[in-house]
Amino acid sequence: MTPDVLLTVSLFTLACAVVVGGAGLLTLRLLxxxxxxxxxxVIALATVVSVVGGMAAVASQTYVSRHDLTVFYSVASVAGLVSLAMAAVLSRQLAQDSRSLRSAAASIERGERVAATDRHGNIEFTALAGELAATGEHLAESRVRENQIEESRHELIAWISHDLRTPLAGIRAMAEALEDGMVEDPERYYTQMRGQVDRLTGMVDDLFELSKIHSGTLRLRLQPVSLYDLISDTVAGLWPIAQAKSLDLRFAGEKGLTILADPRELSRVVGNLVMNAIQHSPAGSSIVVSVTASTGSGAGATDHAVISVTDAAGGIPEQDLSRVFEAGWRASGPRTPVAEPLGTGGAGLGLAIVQGIVRAHHGEVRVRNVPGGCRFEVLLPRHPIATR
Structure with a gap:
């Protein structure tokens, strides 16, 4: 076959393929x-028609004999039927996979869990099914967290209402008694009223602090802080309350650790953890506040200072360990205080505030049970301190 003939055949074939391809694209748009x-x-049929049409156009120019054209038509017919059958099987498989994925998406929308399967015709759909299953798992976990947060919000409102009502009712009753002149010792009533007001002020401060944490408006004033000095001052301030309950509150650990932190907010963290231990610890038990250095291992590891508060209050039920830092949540087990010292009652916000402040310092707070009680640990990154 000469180059001129080959060029002519190619042009005829190309023209036929373009015409059939254009018609196929138009048909696909309509469908x-x-x-x-x-x-x-339609795609499989267009392919067969393009080949047959090109052969017919070439035969019309007498480049192919009638015998050869008849043989070609027979071969093309059989091949076309097989191609259509294969396209039908493939399309049915794709349609089945599509229905399966659509059903999985609907199940996710209903909040149902979707199991990942390998019953798909290609790796793309299999990978997509796996992604849908993983998304379903994440959404299910998110719904669980959302329900827990909503439950905590309801608990918070209930506790706040109760804790506000109690001191307000007491203040009202004492004020009425003073107005009616029914009090033999007014000074004692004044002291009690100041104590109740201090309690209300502490609750309002906690709510304000928590609102700043949740809104992202908490601003830290970082400076070098000696952890020993900070914890010693905090422990000294709470020691009278611990003594009133016959608790052994003491410090243990290293004394030379210094980190960059906001001293006011960090004091609040330690104070909330120690007060939490005081409220839940039985008389005669011990509370140990300690500071240690933790050296990270591996690439990218960070050295930490670890502040821990260990009590002997009976521990926390394992199913509740993941909820202790939720705002408004209170333990219903052995750690629920029977009576709280005046001015120390809270609305279940202390540990939530601790977590928010620690996270603002790029740290981590965690809790675990130890024999006879539990241990709260605050991990804070040890930033380098410039020395003069």
Whole structure:
């Protein structure tokens, strides 16, 4: 076959393929809202028609004998039928996979869990099914967390209402007694009223602090802080309350650790943890506040200072360990205080505030049970301190 003949055949074939391809694209556009099965059949049919049409155009120019053309038509017919059958099978498989994925998406929307399967015709759909299953798991976990947060919010409102009502009722009753002149010792009533007001002020401060944490408006004033000095001052301030309950409150650990932190907010962290231990510890038990250095290992590891508060209050039920830092949550087990010292009652916000402040310092707070009690640990990164 000469180059001129080959060029002519190629041009005829190209022209026929362009015409059939254009018609196929137009047909697919018209069938854009129909089944995937029909669209794949159109593609397979267009391919066969393009080949047959090109051969017919070449035969019309007497480049192919009638005998050869008849043989070609027979072969093309059989191949075309097989191609259409294969396209039908493939399209049915794709449609089935599509229905399966659509059903999985609907299950996720209903909040149902979706199991990942390998019953798909290609790795793309299999990977997509796996992603949908993983998304379903994440959404299910998110719903659980959302329900827990909503439950904590309701608990917070209930506790706040109760804790506000109690001191307000006491202040009102004492004020009425003073107005009616029914009090033999007014000074004692004044002291009690100041104590109740201090309690209300502490609750309002906690709410304000928590609102700053949740809104992202908490601003830290970082400076070098000696952890020993900070904890010693905090422990000294709470020691009278611990003594009133016959508790052994003491410090242990290293004394030379210095980190960059906000001393006011960090004091609040330690104070909340120690007060939490005081409220839940039985008389005669011990509370140990300690500071240690933790050296990270591996690439990118960070050295930490670890502040821990260990009590002997009976521990926390394992199912509740993940909820202790939720705002408004209070333990219903052995750690629930029977009576709280005047002015130390809270609304279940102390540990939530601790977590928010620690996270603002790029640290981590965690809790675990130890024999006879539990241990709260605050991990704070040890930033380098410039020395003069």
């Amino acid at each position: 854009s809202r129909t089944s995937l099965v029909l669209q794949l059949m």
